[in-house]
Structure formats: structure tokens, C-alpha cells
Amino acid sequence: xxxxxxxxxxxxxxxxxxxxxxxxxxxxxxxxxxxxxxxxxxxxxxxxxxxxxxxxxxxxxxxxxxxxxxxxxxxxxxxxxxxxxxxxxxxxxxxxxxxxxxxxxxxxxxx
Amino acid sequence: xxxxxxxxxxxxxxxxxxxxxxxxxxxxxxxxxxxxxxxxxxxxxxxxxxxxxxxxxxxxxxxxxxxxxxxxxxxxxxxxxxxxxxxxxxxxxxxxxxxxxxxxxxxxxxxxxxxxxxxxxxxxxxxxxxxxxxxxxxxxxxxxxxxxxxxxxxxxxxxxxxxxxxxx
Numbered sequence: 001x002x003x004x005x006x007x008x009x010x011x012x013x014x015x016x017x018x019x020x021x022x023x024x025x026x027x028x029x030x031x032x033x034x035x036x037x038x039x040x041x042x043x044x045x046x047x048x049x050x051x052x053x054x055x056x057x058x059x060x061x062x063x064x065x066x067x068x069x070x071x072x073x074x075x076x077x078x079x080x081x082x083x084x085x086x087x088x089x090x091x092x093x094x095x096x097x098x099x100x101x102x103x104x105x106x107x108x109x110x111x
Numbered sequence: 112x113x114x115x116x117x118x119x120x121x122x123x124x125x126x127x128x129x130x131x132x133x134x135x136x137x138x139x140x141x142x143x144x145x146x147x148x149x150x151x152x153x154x155x156x157x158x159x160x161x162x163x164x165x166x167x168x169x170x171x172x173x174x175x176x177x178x179x180x181x182x183x184x185x186x187x188x189x190x191x192x193x194x195x196x197x198x199x200x201x202x203x204x205x206x207x208x209x210x211x212x213x214x215x216x217x218x219x220x221x222x223x224x225x226x227x228x229x230x231x232x233x234x235x236x237x238x239x240x241x242x243x244x245x246x247x248x249x250x251x252x253x254x255x256x257x258x259x260x261x262x263x264x265x266x267x268x269x270x271x272x273x274x275x276x277x278x279x
Contacts, residue, residue, distance in 0.1 A: 019245070025256070031244070
């Protein structure tokens with residue numbers, strides 16, 4: 001199920017934000033409280049962090065459960081299944097999230 | 112033992128009793144008295160006074176979690192903090208049941224150091240991500256999971272004596 005675009009685009013409370021780690025218990029100090037902020041972080045965050053969270057399914061869970069965007073979550077799941085890594089992972093995530101952001105901002109209701 | 116109003120200082124016999132209690136708190140007053148060559152009533156009296164004065168804070172059993180079927184992992188967390196929030200973070204950390212010890216330290220940055228236990232790595236990560244990282248003023252967290260312990264003891268009066276003699 002996909003929530004309305006305003007819900008997906010909203011800023012969440014700090015308890016619900018996405019916190020970037022590089023390994024178990026090792027927090028980078030970077031977090032994202034919205035999809036837009038998430039995109040900015042994806043651009044610069046340590047690649048180790050992206051690979052760590054992809055492997056743990058953290059991206060797709062946060063996008064689906066916290067933001068309510070099952071469609072983007074499914075696309076992120078695809079990236080995980082394809083085992084994309086390194087800079088290709090960063091590029092792929094950036095492409096998918098920025099594309100989705102454009103769609104959400106262009107339409108009143110997410111599809 | 113000298114007592115002056117609420118103030119109380121320990122004499123040599125008190126310290127010997129404390130050392131024996133630290134070695135084995137289940138010893139009877141008679142056993143301690145026999146080792147120190149004093150009456151068990153003296154030992155009882157001294158211990159009562161040291162408890163009331165707060166020199167002895169509690170008696171506890173040291174258990175091996177694995178032996179009783181609760182496998183735990185232990186981790187040492189170092190939380191780099193915004194100096195304005197260090198105290199608040201330290202106090203908040205004391206409220207979590209998973210946290211066994213909390214301290215603050217200053218080297219290049221102000222940090223909160225905490226000893227944490229969890230049933231597994233997933234639970235540890237979930238705790239750090241959901242409860243610690245969102246605390247206001249947390250700048251970074253480094254977590255080291257203990258893989259093997261080589262020594263674990265609490266401070267004892269015997270150790271302090273050894274430390275002094277090594278210096279001399």
C-alpha cells in the first residue's frame with residue numbers, strides 16, 4: 001500500500017528518522033528525517049554504510065514502514081536482490097530516490 | 112572505628128573486614144572473627160555500622176549468564192557528544208535496562224562511555240539505533256563487541272594495597 005505523497009514526503013520525528021551506521025552499533029552521526037534528506041545523505045555517506053543497510057534490508061523497511069511508500073521499497077528491494085555494491089550502489093540509490101521524489105512532487109497522490 | 116556524629120572513618124580492623132567480605136560475602140561473622148582473631152560480636156557490630164554509614168552499599172551474587180541459559184553479548188559504547196548535552200545523555204543512558212555502566216570522559220572530545228548487554232547482535236544494533244542514536248546531542252557512536260574476556264574483577268581493598276606497594 002502506498003500512502004499519499006504528502007505523507008511520504010513529510011519529515012518524521014527524530015525517533016523515526018533513518019540513522020546511518022557503518023556496522024553493528026557504529027553510528028556515523030548522519031541521519032535523515034525525510035526522503036529528501038535521505039537523498040542528500042545518500043550522495044555523500046560512507047559507502048560502507050550504504051552496503052551495511054542494504055544488506056540488512058533497512059532501506060526498504062524504513063521507506064515502507066515509516067514513510068509508507070511500498071513502491072519505492074520494492075525498487076530498493078530489487079537493488080538488494082541484484083547485490084549492487086560500491087559506487088554503483090550509491091548511483092542506483094540516488095537515481096531511484098530522486099526519480100521517486102520527482103514523481104511524488106509532481107502528483108498529489110503517489111501511485 | 113571512629114565515629115563523630117554522621118561522620119565515620121575506618122580503622123585497620125574495618126578495612127580487614129571489608130577485604131574479607133569482598134573476597135566472600137557469604138562468610139559468617141564467626142568465620143571472619145576467627146581469621147582476624149576478634150569476637151564474632153565485634154565483626155557483627157562493625158559490619159552493621161559500615162552498612163549504616165554507607166561504606167557497604169550492597170551484597171550481590173556474580174552470575175555467569177551463559178551457565179544459566181541466558182547467552183549475552185557485552186559491548187563497550189563510546190558516544191561522542193555535543194558538550195551541552197553530555198550530562199543529559201549520560202543520565203538518559205542510566206535509565207536503559209541494557210546498560211550496566213555509564214561514565215563520562217574527556218580526551219579530545221566529550222564522550223559518554225557505556226557498557227551494554229544484549230541477547231544478540233541484532234538486539235544490540237536495534238537498541239543503539241532506536242534508543243541511543245536519536246538522543247539529542249549524539250554526534251557519533253562507536254561500539255566494540257567483546258569477543259573474549261581476559262580479566263573481570265571489581266575494585267577491592269586488596270588491589271589498592273597491591274597498587275600502592277608496586278609504586279613503592
